[in-house]
Amino acid sequence: MQCKLVDVFSKQKLQGNGLAIFHDCQGLSKRQMQAWTREMRQFESIFVDTNVTPYRAWIFTMEEELDFAGHPLIGLSYYLHQQFGTPSDTHTWSIELNHKVVELTSRWRGKHFLAAMHQGAPELINTLSAKQSEPFYAALGIEQLQPQDLPVQVISTGLPYLILPIEHGLSKVSFSTNKLESMLEQYQAKFLYLIDVNNFEGRTWDNLGSVEDIATGSAAGPVAAYLYQQGLTTEPHISIQQGRFVDRPSEIKVELTCDGKDIVNIVVSGYVTHVGDFTLSD
Structure with a gap:
């Protein structure tokens, strides 16, 4: 079985978010996909079948399958461009996931490879009151950093995130709960994303707080x-920084298409760097 390793949202190796792309995986069950993801120890892995139209992909973390994720799709563009595209052209790819089809574009910009993902319009699912928001700040040990004039909201472009704003203090986080998942479920959110609204820098974790994600493309749109x-x-062009606290600096670029005050489409983009190719024993 063939596997390609890339770093997503970075122009350099050993930065950005690592990704294993399994592109020779016909016949694997979802249980086997989950096992291979755990074996590779990346935050997420993606499995793709290019023998169907549109191409079919499955995304896994080390804990579970996801219906949608950002950096695996951005990274997948590298393999598709290399395998089926031409270096000098811009290409568009349609990827079928469990519940939606996602459009990707890819091209080389000089020596660097750039890919983009069309996320569509954002969905506002919930707006929390100040009192409802307090437990989430407490869960991260930053009760004193809760802003008075910025709401906590749940927004989705495929995966619902609870957006937790602060004005400073990203380094002060200290997880103090093992019930974050059930807390999020109350408001129809899957994960929490902490954003410094002054510097546009963010952090997010698994719901136990044990693993910090490096660069989260599915959260960038929301x-x-x-x-x-x-x-x-x-500005319709926004750059979000992430990964500083795990020594994997990453940059996620977002472009908003607006009709008046309404956002009608979101495009998330980033650079992808090739790390290596592997042959795995069946």
Whole structure:
């Protein structure tokens, strides 16, 4: 079985978010996909079948299958461009996931490979009151950093995130709960994303707080929508920094298409760097 390793949201190896792409995986069950993801120890892995149209992909973390994720799809573009595209052209790819089809574009920009993912319009699922928001700040040990004038919201472009704003203090986080998943479920959120609204830098974790994600493409669209709709930026082009606290600096770029005050489409993009190719024993 063939596997390609890339780093996503970085122009350099050993930065950004690592990804294992399994592109020779016909006949694997989902249980086997989960096992191979755990074997590779990446935050997420993606499995793709290019013998069907549109191409079919499955995304796994080390704990579970996801219906949607950002950096695996951005990274997958590298393999598709290398395998089926031409270096000098821009290509578009349609990827079928469990519940939606995602459009990707890819091209080389000089020596660097750039890929983009079309996320569509954001969905505002919930807006929490200040009192409802307090337990989430407490769960991260940052009760004193809860802003008075910025709401906590649940926004989705495929995966619902609870957007938790702060004005400073990303380094002060200290997890103090093992019940975050059930807390999030109350508001129809899957994960929490902490965003410094002054520097546009974020952090997110698994729901036990044991693993910090390096660069979260599925959260970038909801976060950018939040920043724009709360008046924290008037620019349709937004850059989000992530990964500093795990020594894997990453940059996620987001482009908003707006009709008046409404966001009608979100495009998340980033650079992808090739790390290596592997042959795995069956």
